[in-house]
Amino acid sequence: MEEPIGVTEAARIPRQRSEQLLEAAAWYAQERHWDVFPGTWLVAAGGTECCSCGDAGCAAPGAHPTRPDWAGQATGSAAAARRMWARQPGSSVLLPAGRTFDALDVPEAAGFLALARMExxxxxxxxxxxxxxxxxxxxVLPGAAAKAPELVRRLGWDAGRIGLTGSGEGCYVAAPPTRVAGRGAVQWARRPSRADLWLPDAEELISPLAYACARETADARTRLS
Structure with a gap:
């Protein structure tokens, strides 16, 4: 692995983007009470963007932790978040799962199908x-990632085969407006609002999510046959 790119390289990041990331991190901590921590950032190199970690083969350029003890780095204080992002401008906004939320992760096509049905x-x-x-x-509420495979099994499917996974304790997710080099930005398909301060439990969403994932998997196999 190449040597990590210095923090001073963050100066190449557009000021507007850096400010958006800082404000987003502070808002998540203050308004949603989500812990946040700064990850790697994107830097310009030869006309393209690369990850500050310096690894040319980085799997998530600009969107992963900078250190192994990232869980202890996370803060729920908006003031502390502002200080961290001020020291590391342009850092990705990462949220540790398993504390105030877990995340059920599905293919995009299945997600839109399930979201429309649930609404x-x-x-x-x-x-x-x-x-x-x-x-x-x-x-969703914490604990969902651990019980999702069994809930899906009871519905007659295998969670791994239909592409339904979960992020819980020990995992993290990238939050908007974090960008991954060469791929684009994380976006909200359904924005946080005062109406969803109370998250649903896994049992409430697992059936439409599993159904949509199974349908998308079957459709994909049909297209390939």
């Missing part, structure tokens, strides 16, 4: 993100 059903929903890797993450 028609009037189900309680939390925030939902779209990632540059064409995935959607549904924020």
């Amino acid at each position: 028609r059903m009037g189900l309680t929903l939390g925030p939902v993100t779209r990632t540059p890797d064409r995935r959607m993450l549904f924020f």
Whole structure:
């Protein structure tokens, strides 16, 4: 692995983007009571963007922790968040899962199908993100990631086979407006609001999510046959 790029390289990041990341981190801590911590950032190199970690083969350029003890680095203080992002301008905004939320992770096509169905059903929903890797993450109460595979099994499917995974304790998720080099930005498919301060439990969403994932998996196999 190459040597990490110095923090001073962050000066190459557009000021507007750096300010957006700082304000987003502070807002998540203050308004949502989510812990946040700064990850790597994107730097210009030869006309392209690369990860501050210096690894040319980085799997998530500009969107992963900078140190192994990232969980202890996370803060729920907006003031502390502002200080951290001021020291590391342009850092990605990462949220540790398993504390105030878990995330149920599904393919994007299945996520949109499930989201539309759940809204028609009037189900309680939390925030939902779209990632540059064409995935959607549904924020739910902590503990969901651990029990999701069994809940899906009871419905007659295998969670791994239909592409439904979970992020819980020991995991983290990238929050908007974090960008992944060459792929785009994490976005909100359903923005956080005062209406979803109380997150749903896994049991409330697992059926429409699993159904949509199974349907998308079957459709994909049909297209390939």
